[in-house]
Amino acid sequence: MQHTISVLVENEFGVLSRVSALFSGRGFNIDSLTVAPTNDEGMSRMTIVTRGDENILEQITKQLNKLIDIIKVIDFTDGSGIEREMALIKVSAEDESRAEVLRIVDIFRAKIIDVTPRSYTIEATGSPVKIDGILDLLRPLGLKELVRTGAVAIGRGAKGWKG
Amino acid sequence: MKMNGARIMLECLKKEGVDTVFGYPGGTVINIYDELFSFKEIRHILPRHEQAGTHAADGYARATGKVGVAIATSGPGATNTVTGIATAYMDSIPMVIVTGQVPTALIGNDAFQEVDIIGITRPCTKHSFLIKDVKDVAMIMKKAFYIARSGRPGPVLVDLPKDVQIAQTEFIYPESVDIRGYKPNLEGHFRQVEKAVGMLLDSQRPVMYVGGGVVLGDAADQLTTLARRLTVPVTTTLMGLGSFPGNDENSLGMLGMHGAYCANMAMTHSDLIVAVGARFDDRVTGKIATFAPNAKIIHIDVDPTSIKKNVRVDLPIVGDVQDVLSKMNKQLDKQKEKVEKFLSTLGPWHADIAGWKTKHPLSYKQSSTIIKPQYVIQKLRELSDDDAIVSTDVGQHQMWTAQFFQFNKPRTLLSSGGLGTMGYGLPAAMGAQAAYPGRQVITICGDGGVQMNIQEMATLVQNRLPVKIVILNNNFLGMVRQWQELFFDKRYSQTCMELPIDFIKLAEAYGAKGFHASKPDEVEKVIRQGFAEDGPVIMEFKVAREEKVLPMVPAGASLNEMVLNA
Numbered sequence: 001m002q003h004t005i006s007v008l009v010e011n012e013f014g015v016l017s018r019v020s021a022l023f024s025g026r027g028f029n030i031d032s033l034t035v036a037p038t039n040d041e042g043m044s045r046m047t048i049v050t051r052g053d054e055n056i057l058e059q060i061t062k063q064l065n066k067l068i069d070i071i072k073v074i075d076f077t078d079g080s081g082i083e084r085e086m087a088l089i090k091v092s093a094e095d096e097s098r099a100e101v102l103r104i105v106d107i108f109r110a111k112i113i114d115v116t117p118r119s120y121t122i123e124a125t126g127s128p129v130k131i132d133g134i135l136d137l138l139r140p141l142g143l144k145e146l147v148r149t150g151a152v153a154i155g156r157g158a159k160g161w162k163g
Numbered sequence: 164m165k166m167n168g169a170r171i172m173l174e175c176l177k178k179e180g181v182d183t184v185f186g187y188p189g190g191t192v193i194n195i196y197d198e199l200f201s202f203k204e205i206r207h208i209l210p211r212h213e214q215a216g217t218h219a220a221d222g223y224a225r226a227t228g229k230v231g232v233a234i235a236t237s238g239p240g241a242t243n244t245v246t247g248i249a250t251a252y253m254d255s256i257p258m259v260i261v262t263g264q265v266p267t268a269l270i271g272n273d274a275f276q277e278v279d280i281i282g283i284t285r286p287c288t289k290h291s292f293l294i295k296d297v298k299d300v301a302m303i304m305k306k307a308f309y310i311a312r313s314g315r316p317g318p319v320l321v322d323l324p325k326d327v328q329i330a331q332t333e334f335i336y337p338e339s340v341d342i343r344g345y346k347p348n349l350e351g352h353f354r355q356v357e358k359a360v361g362m363l364l365d366s367q368r369p370v371m372y373v374g375g376g377v378v379l380g381d382a383a384d385q386l387t388t389l390a391r392r393l394t395v396p397v398t399t400t401l402m403g404l405g406s407f408p409g410n411d412e413n414s415l416g417m418l419g420m421h422g423a424y425c426a427n428m429a430m431t432h433s434d435l436i437v438a439v440g441a442r443f444d445d446r447v448t449g450k451i452a453t454f455a456p457n458a459k460i461i462h463i464d465v466d467p468t469s470i471k472k473n474v475r476v477d478l479p480i481v482g483d484v485q486d487v488l489s490k491m492n493k494q495l496d497k498q499k500e501k502v503e504k505f506l507s508t509l510g511p512w513h514a515d516i517a518g519w520k521t522k523h524p525l526s527y528k529q530s531s532t533i534i535k536p537q538y539v540i541q542k543l544r545e546l547s548d549d550d551a552i553v554s555t556d557v558g559q560h561q562m563w564t565a566q567f568f569q570f571n572k573p574r575t576l577l578s579s580g581g582l583g584t585m586g587y588g589l590p591a592a593m594g595a596q597a598a599y600p601g602r603q604v605i606t607i608c609g610d611g612g613v614q615m616n617i618q619e620m621a622t623l624v625q626n627r628l629p630v631k632i633v634i635l636n637n638n639f640l641g642m643v644r645q646w647q648e649l650f651f652d653k654r655y656s657q658t659c660m661e662l663p664i665d666f667i668k669l670a671e672a673y674g675a676k677g678f679h680a681s682k683p684d685e686v687e688k689v690i691r692q693g694f695a696e697d698g699p700v701i702m703e704f705k706v707a708r709e710e711k712v713l714p715m716v717p718a719g720a721s722l723n724e725m726v727l728n729a
Contacts, residue, residue: 010344013293018285025286056472062468068290068310071344 003077008116010069032150047152081153089122092142108134164648168297169194169328175304185216189236191263194328211618215590215688222591225577227598231258238276250285253581266326287436288710289317297330309340313348315466351482353552360494364505366435370510375402376440384572384691385488398426402580409569419447421562424523427722433458443473453721536635540567551603556588556612559641562712583670586615596628620673622723623699632701681705
């Protein structure tokens, strides 16, 4: 089962390598990983999408918590979080397909951010499922290049992670 | 007062109560050594190899319970410490390793003797620091010691570039340390403790399964009190030997691959296993699917990741083992009647265990012509001091020591249990002897492992460390040979050492004494001679070449499928 985990970490030298080494050393999977600073200067936030059964997830969470530079681990799998992802998509668009691409972009509330006579570059944002959806429709028209950020997640409700 | 970074590092060691360090000089630590030249509060011991220096710091830590400290230069000095660090990491030994590093401006440039030691040791350290600013030296050293010794202990590496050692700043040692991502949970949850005591008193066939955590957590007294008042049988792992007196009637000895028959049978037939500071290693459980099929499991450990990693657990208690066991003892004080009732129902279980003990006790066939290695170990126990410290290497002699040298006190056995490092014994004994100059320190080795760090003979002689080196010489890499005999049709591929070494002359070359026995009736005399010497000695015993460690649970088999005679 897929899990989305938020990991708050000290903004220190080598933290990313500690986390990625933990996953590779213990044979855990990473589907995606994003990391960037937060509103607290000394802290960064990683969002890791991973897979495994209940026991593996328990080990992943515990092992992450064991790392000295990790401040907090939040598992959003119970539906307590909202996930978003952005994709930049370069797609062929010539003759009759130009209009079709535009229709798809419109339906998914995406944006054209670059255009040439033979292509569109699209910015799409949404849940990872929505990104998969637009990609399924664009793929037959000729995907030239794709960049995904990987999911980021935040908890629902008024409270911040500190409670 | 302003000081340079090298001096500050040494002042920090002093503040942390370090009296002995094991280190080896080199280009990027020369500033530290220059400061050390006039720094008399710390005794520096110069090993002949950085790996041995790290093992010595580890032996010092295991024997004393304090943080062991090793120093090495950048590049090859640092990489030589890696086996020592990994050994300490696998057995949760508190250590701080200070490595020199090339100047910060050169890091990443493939400078002379540059290596990314933080990267190399990441999977085998509890944590590591690269110090880039002299102002951070004091705080990072404080954090390093705190992390190394608290919670589940472990080695911490501090990489100290040369320019940071030279730069100057005011030395202020922080009084306290607070790391927001690191708050070990030391107090066992009261309700969980209550439940554990309830489960224990309701059980009919309980076993306590005790690991190195009880030694590291200084909880041997609490454990012994608990087990004795409830007359619960206790089995220990290799790392747990000494945490419960081996001569106690409730002691089952060691369990697992080369454990006692009664210990493995007790685990298999138990209805409640209380695991204390142990981690259900594969050498202990055998085949997981058939491990302790009828038992509920209570698991007490300071490290939450140990719990439910390998086996299912019915009641986890995260906390310091000393705290949890003390709380359990207090709970028992309040339940005198239930305790009485519990004690009155244990008869059949004790009878079962007594039966297993008599049916297949640990044994070997004595010989009048050839020395049996087990006999040497028994004689060593008989003739050594009660509080003697014993270190081992890894292999057959290690298992015979675990089986036949009865350990009655914690911190008297130093052995590489997790990593299984050959070459560990001699330098670890050196570290223990440096900590306790007046105690008897014995290292029991095979002829293979002892040659992996034999150069430390020089360190022993130079520093007047009277370690007694016992070599059980079978001219084989015995444990691998045993596997080849049992599972590979006696194809002894590369396990015969062939060239016989004259260990007596070797001892003499280093300025030590050597004694030798090749017949059973010489064993006692050689041990007495060796123990009577003031300095380090080698006692070499030519033992039965193809003796096997038994019983044995073959890898992947169940605990009750022991090979008793082969």
